[in-house]
Amino acid sequence: MKKIIPLFSFLLLTIPGIYAQSAKKLHKKAILIDTHNDVLSSAVLDGIDISHRVKEGHSDLERWKEGGLDVQFFSVWTGEKARNKEGFFRDAEQQIDSLGILLLKNPQRMTLARTYKEVTRGVHQNKLVALIGVEGGHMIEDDLSKLQQLYELGMRYMTLTWNNSTSWATSAMDETKRGDSLSHKGLTDFGKQVVRKMNELGVIVDLSHVGEQTFYDAMAITTKPVILSHSSVWNICPVFRNVKDEQIKAVAKNGGVICINFYSGFIDSNFAKKMAELEGSKGKQIKDSLNQYYDAAKMNEIWRQHFSAELEPVRPTLAKMVDHIDYIVKLVGDDYAGIGSDFDGVSSLPKGLDDVTSYPKITEELLKRGYSEKSVKKILGGNVMRVMKANF
Numbered sequence: 001m002k003k004i005i006p007l008f009s010f011l012l013l014t015i016p017g018i019y020a021q022s023a024k025k026l027h028k029k030a031i032l033i034d035t036h037n038d039v040l041s042s043a044v045l046d047g048i049d050i051s052h053r054v055k056e057g058h059s060d061l062e063r064w065k066e067g068g069l070d071v072q073f074f075s076v077w078t079g080e081k082a083r084n085k086e087g088f089f090r091d092a093e094q095q096i097d098s099l100g101i102l103l104l105k106n107p108q109r110m111t112l113a114r115t116y117k118e119v120t121r122g123v124h125q126n127k128l129v130a131l132i133g134v135e136g137g138h139m140i141e142d143d144l145s146k147l148q149q150l151y152e153l154g155m156r157y158m159t160l161t162w163n164n165s166t167s168w169a170t171s172a173m174d175e176t177k178r179g180d181s182l183s184h185k186g187l188t189d190f191g192k193q194v195v196r197k198m199n200e201l202g203v204i205v206d207l208s209h210v211g212e213q214t215f216y217d218a219m220a221i222t223t224k225p226v227i228l229s230h231s232s233v234w235n236i237c238p239v240f241r242n243v244k245d246e247q248i249k250a251v252a253k254n255g256g257v258i259c260i261n262f263y264s265g266f267i268d269s270n271f272a273k274k275m276a277e278l279e280g281s282k283g284k285q286i287k288d289s290l291n292q293y294y295d296a297a298k299m300n301e302i303w304r305q306h307f308s309a310e311l312e313p314v315r316p317t318l319a320k321m322v323d324h325i326d327y328i329v330k331l332v333g334d335d336y337a338g339i340g341s342d343f344d345g346v347s348s349l350p351k352g353l354d355d356v357t358s359y360p361k362i363t364e365e366l367l368k369r370g371y372s373e374k375s376v377k378k379i380l381g382g383n384v385m386r387v388m389k390a391n392f
Contacts, residue, residue: 020364023363023364023367024360026373026376026377027068027360027363029377030376031070031123031377031380031382031385032069032339033070033072033073033339033381034073034341035073035133035157035227035230035384036073036208036229036230036259036261036341036342036345037344037345038075038077038343038344039057039074039344040076040077040095041075041078041095042057042344042345043057044095044101045094045095049105050102051102051105051106051109058343058349058354059343059344059356061106061110061128063357064128065109065128066356066357067355067356067357068359068360069128069356069359070129070381071119071122071128071381071384072128073133073156073157073229074099074131074132075135076096076135076139076155077135077162077345078091078095078136078139079162079164080138080162088136088138088139088141089143089146092150093153096132096150096154099130103130109128110130111128111130112132113156114156116388116389116392119385119388131154132156133157133206134155134157135162135206135209135229136209137158137159137160137166137194138161138166140194142168144197147203155203156202156203156388156391156392157203157206158198158204159207159229160191160195160207161210161211165211166191167188167190168188168191169188169191169210170182170184170185170213171211172210172211172212172240174211175212175214176211176240177240185211185213186217187214187217187221191217195218195221195222196221198222199223199224202391202392203392204224204226204227204388205224206229207227207228207251208230208241208261208340212244215243215250219250224390224391225255225256225386225387225390225391226251227256227257227258227340227387228243228251228259228340230260230340230341230345231259231261231266231340232261232263232267233324233328235327236267236323236327237266237267237269237272238269239266239269239272242266243258245331248331248332249332251332252336255335255390256336257336257337257338257384257386258328258338259337259339259340259384260324260325260328260337260338261346262341262342262346262349263346263347263349264311264346267320267321267324267350268315268320270314270316271311271315271316271348274310274311275311278310278311311348315350317351317352318351318352318358318361318362320350321362322362322366322369325337325366325379329379334371334375334378335383336383337378337383338379338380338381339359339362339380339381362380363380366379
């Protein structure tokens with residue numbers, strides 16, 4: 001069946017200037033929410049002041065303003081080895097402290113929200129609303145009292161696992177790569193207690209990074225809508241971090257939202273394949289050949305240049321990223337898709353999405369595809385606002 005474009009949309013697409021002007025106006029009017037940004041661990045924790053425009057990375061306050069961002073979930077992340085000798089919980093505290101310093105420096109430009117009402121108030125005050133998302137249940141160190149403490153410090157979502165599993169929940173990486181060698185799959189009894197406690201406190205259950213068994217175990221227990229803060233679609237790009245059709249349908253039934261990750265390797269299977277080659281035996285052969293002629297520093301520099309040159313031709317476009325939004329909308333409707341960029345946490349982004357100033361291009365692309373203003377507003381932030389309201 002041929003797609004019928006409404007007259008107004010047709011005019012936007014055919015009369016020069018009107019379309020771009022409409023997209024700009026809509027973007028400004030909409031509440032834009034990004035559910036995942038790693039700038040705390042990639043820059044702020046190292047003392048980089050993002051109050052002003054910086055040359056490195058994807059994000060700072062000036063560029064967020066330029067991109068029309070209203071609400072940012074700041075990711076609190078640490079890997080499977082703690083940075084501090086005191087452990088993972090201390091890592092989380094330290095990163096939250098670094099956000100606190102940024103907030104103190106910029107009281108007229110940003111505000112921390114702990115409730116839905118505080119989110120709406122901050123948006124109306126034209127401030128960047130900061131929320132805290134903890135990326136990895138290992139930071140509670142198997143202790144519900146530490147979950148409570150992180151909530152009191154401002155945490156409003158927690159990703160049940162990062163790539164590493166916990167003693168109580170298995171990750172997508174481990175369920176995919178280790179499979180039957182795992183001592184258990186999914187949530188243990190303690191893991192189920194964690195989900196119930198999160199519901200009780202008003203902490204959104206984030207199911208990005210978790211394995212399929214953990215995903216379905218959590219969905220069976222949660223009494224509130226979930227998010228996937230930075231995940232994309234398996235059927236477009238079949239990698240371990242993306243979600244399958246039945247998972248998408250389960251999220252829709254729950255009333256949750258899947259927020260699309262911008263990482264090139266989760267957007268386009270050709271990019272993912274090339275990346276796997278370069279990180280596998282083929283890449284090792286090239287590195288070994290370079291080792292024969294150069295010292296380590298020079299070899300690493302040449303390898304980085306080669307790596308980038310090999311990946312650039314298969315780097316996806318912004319339109320390819322929007323294909324993932326489109327897929328979810330066509331499968332389950334426009335109430336269940338959102339934005340979870342993973343800016344400052346990824347090594348490659350689609351062409352046209354180079355930093356946080358690029359958000360308006362998403363609005364343009366959605367309008368170009370015939371999305372209504374109402375649908376665009378939902379995808380940019382309205383859907384996540386609904387989930388926040390249901391949780392806190």
